[in-house]
Amino acid sequence: MKSKIKLALLFSGMLLSWNCTDLEENVLDESLNPSTEGIDEAVAALAPVYANANNNIWRHTKYFAMQEISTDEAILPYRGGTDWGDGGKFSDLYLHAMTPGNAIMKDVWEGTTKHIARAVSAINALTPLTETNPQAVVYLAEARAMRALYNHILLDAFGLVFVKDNIDDQSVILRGSEAVDYLISELLAVEPDLSTTTAVGPGRMTKTGVWALLARLHLNAPVYRDPYGTPDFSNADMDAVIQYTNQVINSGEHALSAEYFEIFDDENHTNTELIFAIDQREDLDGHNRMAYFSMSGDFYPLPEFPSANGTDAAAITSDFYQTWVDAYGDVDPADADPRFHKDNLINEPGCVSAEDFEIDRGIYRGFLYGLQHDQGGDPFERCEGDKYVVDLVTNRRSEVGDPVFHSLEVDFTANSSHSSGYRVEKYEFSKTSDSGRNKGQADLVVLRFADMYLMRAEAMLRKGDAGAALTDVNFVRASRTARHTAPALDAMDLDILYRERGFEFYWEFQRRTDMIRFGKFEDSYTEKTNSDPQKRVFPIPQSAVDGASILDGYLVQNPGY
Known part of the structure; x- marks a missing residue:
């Protein structure tokens, strides 16, 4: 010790x-x-x-x-x-x-x-x-x-x-x-x-x-x-x-x-x-800074720290979002899979105490709800005593007065707006960060237990044992029981396993390596058409x-x- x-x-x-x-x-x-x-x-x-x-x-x-x-x-x-x-x-x-x-x-x-x-x-x-x-x-x-x-x-x-x-x-x-x-x-x-x-x-x-x-x-x-x-x-x-x-x-x-x-x-x-x-x-x-990196610059996740916000950087592509839609069809992926989103905040107008205010986790879509800015002395508007107003977040960037809406489509169009693209809040925004750029105390995951099952599943699948691979993948899916559990899969092949790795490990430093191994890195998707295999290795x-x-x-x- x-x-x-x-x-x-x-x-x-x-x-x-x-x-x-x-x-x-x-x-x-x-x-x-x-x-x-x-x-x-x-x-x-x-x-x-x-x-x-x-x-x-x-x-x-x-x-x-x-x-x-x-x-x-x-x-x-x-x-x-x-x-x-x-x-x-x-x-x-x-x-x-x-x-x-x-x-x-x-x-x-x-x-x-x-x-x-x-x-x-x-x-x-x-x-x-x-x-x-x-x-x-x-x-x-x-x-x-x-x-x-x-x-x-x-x-x-x-x-x-x-x-x-x-x-x-x-x-x-x-x-x-x-x-x-x-x-x-x-x-x-x-x-x-x-x-x-x-x-x-x-x-x-x-x-x-x-x-x-x-x-x-x-x-x-x-x-x-x-x-x-x-x-x-x-x-x-x-x-x-x-x-x-x-x-x-x-x-x-x-x-x-x-x-x-x-x-x-x-x-x-x-x-x-x-x-x-x-x-x-x-x-x-x-x-x-993983939580800060994707979060909207108009979003303030900590009532006690009015200078802590996001920076409107990386978003997920519409192509990656479509893999969730393809997997669950008519069921919203937020309802189907507990890895997609976790509701913590009332996403409608209302009042909440500072101690109960906790932002959602996972993938953010559409209108953004959060602390309403106060036009008076306090940074955030209050209601019912010490409670804070939760409302559609007012944009404080180029479109002042408009609520923030994270659109599905995001590309390299000239002057792409700050709010375009679905966002990722996988890591918790540090409860003690007074700027959003500091005091991020969540350990950055490099190797974790779920990957042992999914790597084993892939190895067994590549050896021809799809049944054993399916068992391992479903075991991981069934383990997330705190809120609701993703439905069991009834079949397994390399494309399904690749998709499942995307659901389990998104935003975890693994996607490029997975894409290369599964033969997907030369594919075309939003804005990207380069199919040169030499780009698998960086300069x-x-x-x-x-x-x-x-x-x-x-x-x-x-x-x-």
């Missing part, structure tokens, strides 16, 4: 210092050595591996954009001619017109390679300590497992991994089967020394975390081995997926959440569905290629760029 507390406190201090520092760092070889005076040496060595991973990698404008806005699930237009143009980095990503100069590529690359280097530094510092410090053995295994996780991001996004065990050495670059084999060997090597999730929590890499990552790696290995061809889903890989998902399922460490949206609550750190997550608790200076940032140019032939740009 003492080590756990020290680790959290050290994270907090490092987050505060790194958030305010602009470091010039070599993207392949770096060593960060923050002051650790008075801190246990092993704890101090491990802390940088995890610290600030949200801002450096999993930020809403970085890895989320890469994995979601490049797909048929999320779109971010230039809103109102004033917001989110950003030099075309989001629209180019969506259209598969990204180039080596795209800032999103650069951000993800630099953030990920930075954390690989931190992991190598930790490995170097921890290795000699293992002779006398048993806890250092566990920390060393965590550092190596996290290095594998960060390299997995590089392999999935850019088609390569960096291998080195000494911070002063030059990295060896592996691609294809060699990269896959390296990651598998690393994860298998460290698994025996890791703790269980119940012992350390989901913010640390554990045995079940490694098993889950091995399952994900084997499921996508056919794509990684031949990124531009047709994947060969061998029985060997699918058997490995089944093996590792079984180990997680049978471990007793995790359980499915009866309330789907509790997985993404402010207090989700103790939710046993989480296998591995980016720890965003208050002591770690949580900075999860290596030009800054990285230029930085490595002193080593002839060392860092070769991916095909098609």
Whole structure:
């Protein structure tokens, strides 16, 4: 327990210092050595591996954009001619017109390679300590497992991994089967020394975390081995997926959440569905902006914080919404599937106390109800004493006086309005955020228990066992019992399973990887027609290629760029 507390406190201090520092760092070889005076040496060595991973990698404008806005699930237009143009980095990503100069590529690359280097530094510092410090053995295994996780991001996004065990050495670059084999060997090597999730929590890499990552790696290995061809889903890989998902399922460490949206609550750190997550608790200076990112700028979710609102960024596409309609026909998906929407707020004119005011979760459609702005002294109009008026939200942007209406259609039409597109409030808006841009304390989900069943289902389906796959998918659907349960499916094939993954994991950094694996990434949808398979792999940032140019032939740009 003492080590756990020290680790959290050290994270907090490092987050505060790194958030305010602009470091010039070599993207392949770096060593960060923050002051650790008075801190246990092993704890101090491990802390940088995890610290600030949200801002450096999993930020809403970085890895989320890469994995979601490049797909048929999320779109971010230039809103109102004033917001989110950003030099075309989001629209180019969506259209598969990204180039080596795209800032999103650069951000993800630099953030990920930075954390690989931190992991190598930790490995170097921890290795000699293992002779006398048993806890250092566990920390060393965590550092190596996290290095594998960060390299997995590089392999999935850019088609390569960096291998080195000494911070002063030059990295060896592996691609294809060699990269896959390296990651598998690393994860298998460290698994025996890791703790269980119940012992350390989901913010640390554990045995079940490694098993889950091995399952994900084997499921996508056919794509990684031949990124531009047709994947060969061998029985060997699918058997490995089944093996590792079984180990997680049978471990007793995790359980499915009866309330789907509790997985993404402010207090989700103790939710046993989480296998591995980016720890965003208050002591770690949580900075999860996922709720703020899609929310309307005219919407204020906290009566006590009148400056906390959304930013009118990403919306879901009409194509993704249509998959829900196709699945449920005449039944509204909000009534059919508890993962689509959760009513918390009275969506009609009325009065509500501050303590009872809680915004809806899931996908927002049509007219937006919320706190009515007061034209007098208070930020929000009150009724019946201390209660607040809930009414159609008045637009305070370009169409002042009109209620906000989130339309189904959203595209890149010139001056696309701020309100166009259905929105996603999957993560809870932090109850303590006074601006919407801070204090997001919901852990960012990376690996969770439901995926063990759906990955196992996919592996069994690809081996020809549709019945077993159907059982696993229906088990997950039936587990969400807190409000109402989605009806059982009566058949299973790859298209249905792909659709089901969209329902279960929307807005969770997985859509691009799923689209590629299921052969959907070259499809046409709203605004996007590019069918070039070379876009499955992103361009290596030009800054990285230029930085490595002193080593002839060392860092070769991916095909098609």
